[in-house]
Amino acid sequence: MAVIEALRACIPALFLAGALSSFAALAQDTHLARNLAATCASCHGTNGQALGEIKPLAGMTAQQLMEAFAEFKRGTRPATVMHQIAKGYTEEQVSLIAGYFAAQSARH
Amino acid sequence: MDPGRRHLLRTGAALATSVLTSGASWSSELSPGRVVVVGGGFGGATAARYLRLWGGHIHVTLVERNPNFTSCPMSNLVLGGYKQMGDITRNYDSLLALGVKLVQGEVLSIDASGRSVRLADGTALPYDRLILSPGIDFIYDLVPGLLPALAGGQVVHAWNAGAQTLALRRQLEAMPDGGVFAITIPKAPYRCPPGPYERACLVASYFRQAKPKSKVLVLDANPEIQSKKALFERAFAQYHAGILEYWPNAELKEVDGNLARLEFEDVKADVLNVVPPQRAGDLARKAGLVTVNQRWVGVHWLTMESTVSPHIHVLGDATFSAPQMPKSAHMANQHAKVAAAAVIQLLKDEPVNATPVVMNTCYSFITPQDAIHVASVHQYDASERTYKTVPGSGGVSAAANPMEGRYAHAWAENIWADTLG
Numbered sequence: 001m002a003v004i005e006a007l008r009a010c011i012p013a014l015f016l017a018g019a020l021s022s023f024a025a026l027a028q029d030t031h032l033a034r035n036l037a038a039t040c041a042s043c044h045g046t047n048g049q050a051l052g053e054i055k056p057l058a059g060m061t062a063q064q065l066m067e068a069f070a071e072f073k074r075g076t077r078p079a080t081v082m083h084q085i086a087k088g089y090t091e092e093q094v095s096l097i098a099g100y101f102a103a104q105s106a107r108h
Numbered sequence: 109m110d111p112g113r114r115h116l117l118r119t120g121a122a123l124a125t126s127v128l129t130s131g132a133s134w135s136s137e138l139s140p141g142r143v144v145v146v147g148g149g150f151g152g153a154t155a156a157r158y159l160r161l162w163g164g165h166i167h168v169t170l171v172e173r174n175p176n177f178t179s180c181p182m183s184n185l186v187l188g189g190y191k192q193m194g195d196i197t198r199n200y201d202s203l204l205a206l207g208v209k210l211v212q213g214e215v216l217s218i219d220a221s222g223r224s225v226r227l228a229d230g231t232a233l234p235y236d237r238l239i240l241s242p243g244i245d246f247i248y249d250l251v252p253g254l255l256p257a258l259a260g261g262q263v264v265h266a267w268n269a270g271a272q273t274l275a276l277r278r279q280l281e282a283m284p285d286g287g288v289f290a291i292t293i294p295k296a297p298y299r300c301p302p303g304p305y306e307r308a309c310l311v312a313s314y315f316r317q318a319k320p321k322s323k324v325l326v327l328d329a330n331p332e333i334q335s336k337k338a339l340f341e342r343a344f345a346q347y348h349a350g351i352l353e354y355w356p357n358a359e360l361k362e363v364d365g366n367l368a369r370l371e372f373e374d375v376k377a378d379v380l381n382v383v384p385p386q387r388a389g390d391l392a393r394k395a396g397l398v399t400v401n402q403r404w405v406g407v408h409w410l411t412m413e414s415t416v417s418p419h420i421h422v423l424g425d426a427t428f429s430a431p432q433m434p435k436s437a438h439m440a441n442q443h444a445k446v447a448a449a450a451v452i453q454l455l456k457d458e459p460v461n462a463t464p465v466v467m468n469t470c471y472s473f474i475t476p477q478d479a480i481h482v483a484s485v486h487q488y489d490a491s492e493r494t495y496k497t498v499p500g501s502g503g504v505s506a507a508a509n510p511m512e513g514r515y516a517h518a519w520a521e522n523i524w525a526d527t528l529g
Contacts, residue, residue, distance in 0.1 A: 029461035031449060034162070038445045039467050041526045042438050043519050046161075051525060052518035080505065080512055081469060081483050088467060088485020088501035 033096040036089075040097065048101045059106030065098035140165040141455035144225055144235040146215050146391065148172030150437040151241030151424035153203065154444035154527045160206040163452040169209040169233055171225070172200070177528060178269040180300065181437050181471075182520050187266070187277050188310035189318075190476045196269065202529025218395045220417050237451045239412075240397075241423040241440065242389025243268065244299050247403075250385045253363035262366060263380050267299065279379045280311060285319040287378035290368055292360040293328040294385040297404075299425045299435045301335035302482070304328075304383050306472040309340075312348040313475050324352040325375060327368060329359035335434070336472060336480050336504050343474035343508060388426035397422060404428035409494055410460055412447035421447045430495035433486055434468055441527055442466040464488045466495060471516035478508040479516040 029035060037048065040057060044050045048057030057065065071077035072086035089097070140163070145156045148170055156170040177198045185191040200210050214228040224234040246265070248255040257263035264279065266272040280289065289311055293304045308326045315322040333340045333354070344352050362369040366380045387393070387403035397414045399406035405422045406415040409430065414420045424440030433439060443466065450460040467485040474480060484502035486495035505512055 029459070029463065031162075032461060032463070035445070035449050035461050036465060038158070038449075039442060039465055041445075042441050042467075042523045043469055045522045046526045046529075050518075051521045053514050054518040054522055080509075080515065081481055084483045084501060084503040085467060085469070085485060086501075088487070088498040089465070093465065 033100040036093050037097045037100040040101075047104045049104070049106070056106060057101040058104035060098075060101055062095075062098040062102040065101060066094055069094045069098075140167070141236045142167040142234065143169070143237045143239060143451060143455075144233050145170045145239045145241070146225065147241035147243060147389070147424075148174070148177060148200065148210075149241055149243055149424070149440065150523070150527050151243075151440035151444045152239065153177065153200070154441045155239045155241065155423060155448050156203055156208045157206060157527065157529055158445050158448035159451065160203075160208055162448060163455075166452065166455065167209070168207070169211060169235075170200075170203065171211045171213055171215055171227065171233070173212065173214050174270060175212055176200070177524075178273070179437070179520065179524065180267070180269040180303070181523075182516075183266070183269045183273045184303070184307045184310045185473060185476070186273055187280060187307060188314040188476060189277070189281075190310070190314075193274055196273075198524055198528050200528065206529060215391055218391070218420070220395065220420060223419060235419075236455060237419055237421065239421045239423065239444075239447055239451065240389075240392055240395075240426070241444070242391040242426050244386040244388065244425045244435075245390045245393075246384035247387055248384065251360055251363060251382070253369075254382060254384060257363045257365070257380075258382075263363060263382050265382055265384055267303075267383050267386075276379075276381060280314065283319065283322065283378045286321040287319070288323045288325060288376070289315070289379045289381065290325040290327055290375055290377035291381045291383065292358075292368060293326070293330065293334075293383050295329045295359065296334050297429065297435060298383065298386045300437075300470075301434055302340070302470060302472040305333055305335070305340045306474070307381070308352055308354075309343055309348060309472075309474045310476065312352040315351055316348075320351075322351065324348070325377065326352065326354045327358040327360060327370065327375065328354065328356050331356050335470075336482050339480045339504060339508060340472075340474070343480075347475055386425075388422075392422060392426050395420070400428040409446075409488060410462065410464065411450040411454065412443055413450075421451065423447055430486060432484060432497045433466075433495060434470065434482075434484070436468055436470050438468045438470055438523065439466065441523055442468070462488075462490065469519065471512065471519055473513060473516065474508045477510045477513045479510075479512040480505040480508045481512055481515075 044057045050056040069086045072082045145152045159168045179196040215225050217226045224232045264276045266276040312324045368375040388405045397405045405426050412421040423443040425435040446464050453460045469483045471479045471481045482504045489496045
């Protein structure tokens with residue numbers, strides 16, 4: 001009975017993956033990088049293939065993208081809006097996003 | 109999917125109390141699943157597109173009443189005469205090419221237990237998951253005289269883009285020099301917080317150029333400007349002084365022809381543009397999905413699923429916003445991608461993303477060239493089960509400038525492409 005009680009207590013934590021870091025690692029979404037990168041698409045285009053004057057992200061190396069984000073966060077890269085957006089993402093999220101866009105082919 | 113399997117799925121789903129359904133998992137091997145999306149705007153079209161982009165062979169049917177997509181963002185430029193209707197109109201061809209089945213029609217009712225929607229022409233569309241992006245509808249009862257004035261065409265709202273946009277532009281073109289354009293703004297929350305102020309600015313720019321003796325009256329039910337306040341105040345003073353007047357705490361009580369009746373005075377306008385008080389689109393209301401303040405649809409943010417009707421997901425302006433989450437096209441597009449990812453997982457009985465992020469960037473033109481923005485990033489908070497903005501992130505422009513005007517145009521090109529393909 002104690003085992004079942006313990007299991008039952010664990011189940012909400014499994015669903016609320018953010019609550020316990022150990023469970024968070026186990027429960028990380030299989031498409032997390034894709035889903036996070038999709039938040040950029042509204043300005044930077046689907047899969048980072050931006051049109052017009054907004055910078056394409058597809059095909060940037062992961063290092064380039066992470067450096068850009070770090071500079072936006074520090075305020076050392078000129079920006080109208082990216083400094084404000086960069087501060088909203090965690091390092092882990094930026095790393096995942098950078099890896100995702102590095103794997104996308106640039107628009108031809 | 110045959111009735112036997114559907115029944116089993118339904119029974120299974122009824123037992124589930126969480127985002128992980130415990131329904132029959134073997135159904136996914138037989139069919140990738142059927143999703144109906146209602147509403148082909150920024151929310152619905154994005155959802156349909158991403159379901160196909162990410163979901164492989166999921167059957168996606170998009171029901172939309174209009175033959176084309178007309179963008180409310182950038183439509184204020186049409187009102188000012190700086191863009192044409194064609195510039196803000198797109199077709200759905202790319203969605204068709206992706207394999208989305210497009211039905212031009214109106215949904216009359218939703219059978220939540222039977223999992224199908226009924227169209228006005230009598231067709232029934234069965235679904236495994238339903239996504240509604242119904243936008244907003246107006247609460248006419250709050251403004252006596254408004255509905256007949258709208259029906260008669262004397263007053264337009266242009267708060268749904270399309271024919272209304274063109275009608276308002278024609279009214280502004282026809283207005284004689286020295287006339288008065290009055291725009292009324294309802295109490296928040298309403299779709300697109302900065303939208304009315306942008307409209308006032310662009311009409312004022314048009315008047316200064318074409319009808320310089322005219323006036324723009326901004327009759328705001330709210331006690332202050334609802335978005336980018338300092339920037340709009342500066343814009344009003346720097347660019348539109350002498351033409352634009354801003355009246356806070358000036359709620360529209362009644363419409364009488366082109367007379368706007370406020371609490372203590374009447375305002376006579378040559379062109380009266382009423383942005384009416386709003387609530388979730390009528391389809392969501394009729395389906396019993398409105399759960400907050402008799403206006404908005406409560407959703408589980410991890411899946412965008414209705415809090416009262418499982419297997420029905422709701423996006424965009426119709427939802428009860430998370431703290432500081434704006435009702436914007438950008439946000440609807442973001443909701444749609446969270447929903448698409450979640451629905452794909454749910455159709456396979458796999459876990460959904462437990463750590464979603466959504467963000468917003470919204471541009472407003474204060475002259476035909478200069479724009480200002482507001483941005484925010486929202487991280488899901490598992491303990492409060494809602495999105496919270498990240499302290500120290502987000503913000504507004506330092507000042508209006510033409511670079512942001514160019515970014516605004518680029519933003520529009522990119523979000524239209526992300527939404528429609």
